[in-house]
Amino acid sequence: MKIVIIGATGKTGTELTTQALAAGHTVVAYVRRPEAIAPTPGITVVGGQLDDSNRLEAALEGCDAVIVTLGPKISDRNKPLLSFAIPAVITAAQQAGVKRIVVLSALGVGATMANTRYPYRLGAKTFLKGNFADHHAGESHLNDSELDWTTIHPGPLFNAEQTPQPTIVDAATGKKMPGSPRTMRADVAATILGMLDEPTTYGKQMLVTSATVR
Numbered sequence: 001m002k003i004v005i006i007g008a009t010g011k012t013g014t015e016l017t018t019q020a021l022a023a024g025h026t027v028v029a030y031v032r033r034p035e036a037i038a039p040t041p042g043i044t045v046v047g048g049q050l051d052d053s054n055r056l057e058a059a060l061e062g063c064d065a066v067i068v069t070l071g072p073k074i075s076d077r078n079k080p081l082l083s084f085a086i087p088a089v090i091t092a093a094q095q096a097g098v099k100r101i102v103v104l105s106a107l108g109v110g111a112t113m114a115n116t117r118y119p120y121r122l123g124a125k126t127f128l129k130g131n132f133a134d135h136h137a138g139e140s141h142l143n144d145s146e147l148d149w150t151t152i153h154p155g156p157l158f159n160a161e162q163t164p165q166p167t168i169v170d171a172a173t174g175k176k177m178p179g180s181p182r183t184m185r186a187d188v189a190a191t192i193l194g195m196l197d198e199p200t201t202y203g204k205q206m207l208v209t210s211a212t213v214r
Contacts, residue, residue: 007069086138155181
């Protein structure tokens with residue numbers, strides 16, 4: 001597949017790009033700083049801002065899917081980002097004729113708060129409250145977009161090797177994630193790529209954790 005990754009220079013975006021290329025996908029990286037990505041076979045780097053609708057649409061032309069892995073720095077966690085980024089990507093995808101969109105979210109955003117346990121739930125309702133509200137504001141636009149969307153909701157992200165059997169659950173089942181739902185970025189990347197052409201995940205919030213669920 002030819003996929004656009006928005007947020008390719010972030011930690012999860014970098015892991016996703018690496019795994020996508022290894023799986024034989026062609027990647028278009030839409031980034032604010034093109035110089036941050038070294039020339040690599042299989043990657044087309046397009047520099048642009050999220051509010052540059054023409055450039056964003058052009059980047060999506062001819063692609064099969066778009067993946068959003070944007071996230072703020074900890075110091076900027078309460079500043080708006082997804083609330084304007086996701087609507088911009090939706091509009092560009094609609095104009096470019098791209099139907100498939102996957103958005104990296106977080107456990108505790110929106111209705112997935114019901115899938116959390118203490119002590120993680122406490123952090124989601126306090127320290128991460130502003131960031132999660134921003135995510136929810138942006139993701140709420142997906143419902144009326146007529147796109148084939150999926151949101152991915154991991155716990156706190158860490159860098160490590162893929163785990164043999166990460167827990168992947170539809171949030172609508174009501175399944176509770178662990179109170180310490182550590183999630184490896186490698187598992188998140190593999191989950192996203194595995195769901196790109198999986199229609200059963202369309203219109204769903206999917207939970208991911210590397211921790212064992214009991």
